[in-house]
Amino acid sequence: MVTFLRLYNDLSKAIADSLKALGVTADFSLFQPSDDGHGDLSTNVYFLLSKFGNGDGALADNLIKEIKQRAGPIVSVERHSSGYINFRLNPSALDEFLRTVIREAGFPMEPISRQRVTIEHTAVNPNKALHVGHARNLVLGDVMYRSLKRGGWDVEVLNYIDDTGVQIADIILGFKELGFSLDPAGKKFDHYCGDDVYVGVNRALESDEVLREKRSHILRELEDGGPISSFAAQLVKRILDEELKTSWALGAHYDLLNWESHFLLGGYWRDMFELLLAKGLIVKETSGKYQGCWVLTGDNGENKVLVRSDGTAVYTAKDLAYAGWKLGLLNDHMGYDVYARQPDGTNLLTTTLGGSSANTGFRAADETIIVIGQEQRPIQEMIARTIERIDKRKRYRILAYGAVALSNDTAARMGFKVEGSIAHMSGRSGLYINVDDLLSLLEKTALEEVENRNPNAIDKPEIARGVALGAIRYSILRQDLDKLMVLDMESALRLDGDTGPYIQYTLARAKKILRKVGEPAEDVYIERVLSAEERNLLILLFKYDYILKDVVDNLTPNKLAIYARKLAVSFNTFYERRRILGEPDAQTRNSRLAIVKAYELIMGDIFGVLGLPVLEEM
RNA sequence: GGGCCCGUAGCGCAGUAUGGAUAGCGCGGCAGCCUCCUAAGCUGUAGGUCAUGGGUUCAAAUCCCACCGGGCCCGCCA
Numbered sequence: 001m002v003t004f005l006r007l008y009n010d011l012s013k014a015i016a017d018s019l020k021a022l023g024v025t026a027d028f029s030l031f032q033p034s035d036d037g038h039g040d041l042s043t044n045v046y047f048l049l050s051k052f053g054n055g056d057g058a059l060a061d062n063l064i065k066e067i068k069q070r071a072g073p074i075v076s077v078e079r080h081s082s083g084y085i086n087f088r089l090n091p092s093a094l095d096e097f098l099r100t101v102i103r104e105a106g107f108p109m110e111p112i113s114r115q116r117v118t119i120e121h122t123a124v125n126p127n128k129a130l131h132v133g134h135a136r137n138l139v140l141g142d143v144m145y146r147s148l149k150r151g152g153w154d155v156e157v158l159n160y161i162d163d164t165g166v167q168i169a170d171i172i173l174g175f176k177e178l179g180f181s182l183d184p185a186g187k188k189f190d191h192y193c194g195d196d197v198y199v200g201v202n203r204a205l206e207s208d209e210v211l212r213e214k215r216s217h218i219l220r221e222l223e224d225g226g227p228i229s230s231f232a233a234q235l236v237k238r239i240l241d242e243e244l245k246t247s248w249a250l251g252a253h254y255d256l257l258n259w260e261s262h263f264l265l266g267g268y269w270r271d272m273f274e275l276l277l278a279k280g281l282i283v284k285e286t287s288g289k290y291q292g293c294w295v296l297t298g299d300n301g302e303n304k305v306l307v308r309s310d311g312t313a314v315y316t317a318k319d320l321a322y323a324g325w326k327l328g329l330l331n332d333h334m335g336y337d338v339y340a341r342q343p344d345g346t347n348l349l350t351t352t353l354g355g356s357s358a359n360t361g362f363r364a365a366d367e368t369i370i371v372i373g374q375e376q377r378p379i380q381e382m383i384a385r386t387i388e389r390i391d392k393r394k395r396y397r398i399l400a401y402g403a404v405a406l407s408n409d410t411a412a413r414m415g416f417k418v419e420g421s422i423a424h425m426s427g428r429s430g431l432y433i434n435v436d437d438l439l440s441l442l443e444k445t446a447l448e449e450v451e452n453r454n455p456n457a458i459d460k461p462e463i464a465r466g467v468a469l470g471a472i473r474y475s476i477l478r479q480d481l482d483k484l485m486v487l488d489m490e491s492a493l494r495l496d497g498d499t500g501p502y503i504q505y506t507l508a509r510a511k512k513i514l515r516k517v518g519e520p521a522e523d524v525y526i527e528r529v530l531s532a533e534e535r536n537l538l539i540l541l542f543k544y545d546y547i548l549k550d551v552v553d554n555l556t557p558n559k560l561a562i563y564a565r566k567l568a569v570s571f572n573t574f575y576e577r578r579r580i581l582g583e584p585d586a587q588t589r590n591s592r593l594a595i596v597k598a599y600e601l602i603m604g605d606i607f608g609v610l611g612l613p614v615l616e617e618m
Numbered sequence: 619g620g621g622c623c624c625g626u627a628g629c630g631c632a633g634u635a636u637g638g639a640u641a642g643c644g645c646g647g648c649a650g651c652c653u654c655c656u657a658a659g660c661u662g663u664a665g666g667u668c669a670u671g672g673g674u675u676c677a678a679a680u681c682c683c684a685c686c687g688g689g690c691c692c693g694c695c696a
Contacts, residue, residue, distance in 0.1 A: 029636050044638060047676070082639055083676095166696055219696090293694055308694040315696050374623065375690055402623075403689080422689090446658095453658065467658085479631075482623055484689060491630070491645080496658050498631075498644040505658050513655050554635070562632065569643085572659065581655045596655095618658065 001100050001108040002074060002093065005545040008041065011071060011087060015045055018066035022059065024049065039078070039086030040539060046083045091527040094538050099524055101598045107544050107605055111152025112552060116363070118326055119145050121371035122247060122254070123160040126240045127167040128194025131432040132487055133373075133404040133425055135250060139476045139611070140401055141371040142252045143557040146609045151552045156255045156362070160322065163236045164222040164260050167198070167427075169215045172232060174201045177214060190242035191434060199430040225265055241340075246435050248343045251469060251611040256362055257339055257350040263321055265353060269313050271330045272321040273306075279390055282306060296386065304382060316379055323383050327394045328364025336361025367395040369555065374400040374482070399555045401481045406433065407488035422486050433487060435472075442468035445493050446501075450618065457617055466613035467501050473611055474500030477561035500612055503568040507607065508618045510571065510600045513580055513593070520594040529588045533574045534595055540570050541602050548609075564606050571599055 002010070012030050019026055026048035033042040046060050064085065068077045074093040078086050100108050121141020124134045141157075148155045162168075174180040174197035184192035205211055221228045247254075263269070273294075276282045282294050292309030306317040324330045339350035349361045372380055377400045384396040403424065406414075411423035416431050425432040447464035450457055457463055475492065479485055495501045526534070540563075547563045550556060580596065583589040607614050 027636095029638090031636070031638080034633090034639070034641080038639070042638085044677095047638075080639080084639070162696085290694070295694095302692095305694050310694080312694085314694070318696095373690095377622070378691055400623095405689090420688090424689090449658065454656065480624090483631090484624070486630085488630090494645080496645090499658085501658055502644090505656085509656070509659085516655060550635095556635090558632095565632090565643085575655080576660050579655070618656075 001097070003097070003108060003110075003545045004543040005549055006110075007074070007089070008546060011041060011043075011075070014067055014070035014072075015043055017070055018063055019045070021066050022062055024059075033084075033086065036536060036539075038080065038084065039088045040075075041087040042084045043087075044084065046079065046085055089539060089542070091530050091535075094530070094535065094542065095525060095527050097542055098526055098538060098594055098598055099522070101541075101601060102520060102522055102524060102594055105601060107541075107602050109150070109545055109548075112545075112549055114152050114154065115367065116154040116156075116365040117148060117367045117369065118156045118158055118365045119148070119369040119371070120158040120160055120258075120326070121145075122252065123162070124243055125162050125165060125167045126236045126243065127171045128198055128239075128427055129188065129190040130243055130246045130250075130435040131425060131427070132435060132438060133432070135435050135438075135472065136401055136404050136476050136485065137371050137373070138247060138250055138252050139473050140399060140481070140557055142250075142611055143477060143560065143609065144369060144371070144399060144551075144555060145253065146611060147548060147551045147557060147560065150605075150609050151548055153552070154365075156365070157253060158256050158258055158326070159254045160258045160260070161236070161240060162260045163232065164219075164264060166215070166219060168232055168236060169218040169222060170201045170205075171197045172218050172228065172235065173205075173211060173215055174198070175235070176231075177211060178204060188242055188436065190239045190246075191436070193239055194427065194434075195430060198427060202428040222261070223264055225261070229261075244340065244348075249439060249469075250435065251473065253342060253344055253346065254348050255346075256336075257348065258322070259351060260318065262334060262351050262353055263318060263325070266334065268321040268325055268330055269317055272317070272324045273313075275324065275329060275390060276306075276320075276386075281386060281389060296382075298382060298385065302382070316383070319379070320383055320386060323368070323387055323396055324390070326364060326368045327366065327387060327391075327396065329387075329390060329394065332362065332364070334361070366393055367397065369397045369399055371399045371401070374402055376400070397555065399481070402484045404485045404487055406431070407486050410487065410489045413489070422484070433489075438492065439468055439472060441489075442471055442493060446471075446495060449495055454618060463615055463618055466615045467495060467504065467618065470500030470504045470612045470615075471495060472500070474503065474561060477558055477610060478565070480558060481556065498565065501618070503564055504607075504612060504615050505618050506568040506571045506575070507600065507603050508615050509575055510596050510603070511616050513596050514600060517580055517589075517593055520597050521590050524591055524594040525587070526591040526594065529591050531578070533570070533577050534592070537567075537570045537574050537595060537599065540567050541598055544602055544606070560606065560610060564603070564610060564612075567599075567603060567606070571603075 015028060026045055028043055028045035028048055030041055030043045033039055049059055049063060064077060064079050071077055074090055075087045076090060080086055119141060122138045124130055145155055145157050171193050175182060178201060180197045218228055222232055282296050284294050285291050290305055293305045294307035296304045296306050304316060305314055307313055325332065335352035336349050337352050338347045340348045342348050370380060377398065380398045384398060387394050387396045405422040405424050408418055408421050408423060411418045411431060416423060423431060443464045446467035447460060450460045450463050547559060551560050578592055580589055580592045604614055
């Protein structure tokens, strides 16, 4: 079955071969025209050809002939008076596509790759509740995971838990030194640790020298596995378990938890150090400001201290060790165990330090993706370059995204006085919006809406939950990765316009029609009744694999969200203009019904990748 | 001082990877559409020197240079 991705590749080749046959070379491009009226694909090759020949058009005429010969029967080829060569998919091809979708009950997707890849996302410090900035990381990472999986990859999702960092030491101080209770009445434990303990400790630390001393002591104990470690481990687990509930509520799936303490105590940094030394990538400085330090030297004259003159490793060194472990550059002697059962029915594994079951928990891949805030990009790029210098076959890819800030108005409502139009969130000062809070607010708003709009709905709370999740995931996904995202509570709670619920609503509409009218007959022949709105919808559906490839090749999950929105708009246009229930002609009715079915199948598929809940009614 | 990212309609955003045909969408404004598969919807309308200046090109929101405004990174910290 030819789909858009195949068509694109075939046409590219057809044009290239045609040029070759004519003995000319040109760096042409094949693209989707801005206006559908011009065709489904266009090429600029003619403009480039005007540099050759005598300008009498003979060369272009020959080129068209050559391309027509090679393009095959499924597209028509026209030369437009402006000079573009336009390709239009023939109705019979769309017809066949539609029949295939109905017959196979889904998009005829061919695997883009079957390779193994790992992806790390979320990685929230286990000392507080997830806020909306963490949600951006989680949702982007989760959609990348789902996209890769849909594209045929063998994907494993890692969640890194920094259980030895200063933030953990902070809240330990709260419980051990400042008398915070370990049993907050009526408050989720992660919220309590973030809102009360962490904020309280940081306020105390500002003016308390002795407390700061005690924190350094705790930190050292944590890194060396001292007496405080078992208390810390219990505390971290309690908070992490609450965080995971939030992650799962956002639709996340993980395969394995990785712990910073396991990498420290397991000696992975030593192994990485040996590897770097063997490859000649680090040197011990004997003079200058880095005297006595082991320094990583980059290609462009950059220097990064990895080991301090007192022999301890810096944070980046641990990151480098983790990267090496992920990619199989280091020997894996972790143990593995089941940590929890996830809502999607899969087991979440965890590494263990000692006496393990068989080492079947993790298989390294040649490619790994890390999802990080763009402020960390320079350091991660350095890690990527270092990995590449160790082993060219390994690929360390970075998905970086802009920060999430609060609008001035939203910050002000939370009692924070801010200058300028935005306010950056701050865990230490307590200025942030928790994911749980945002979700329950959205759910409340959505429930009111359902009760207003559809009082007879069967399970209104279920619909409200689905709408809330759809709204939050889509609002994160639709935005360009590089852009600062400003969260304004008032607009975040909207459920119409360019939102997740808008898209969810179109699928609910499609499902309603299928419930009322029934399933389409299989022998669909739409060719003769194909109207513009039907064609536009079908051709958009046809492009699914092309879009998915863009997403996995370029790490651009937002492209899929924008595509879903386009599809939804196209469906709504079709829905408004073409009746099915009242259509008297049986063949026409069946054709339209088949399009609705194709929409249900493919949009349902896309919802699975975006992690948007599919709602039968709204 | 060195580097990265953003700037498109009153507001929020697509489009920039791979230059191409009248620069799209949402909210808000104005005017309409429920006896008809759910109006969380649809139609029409007003609203743009694509921050600015130069350059390359048959062609620039898109590429290059400069510059203005905003955000961020550059520690023997984590």
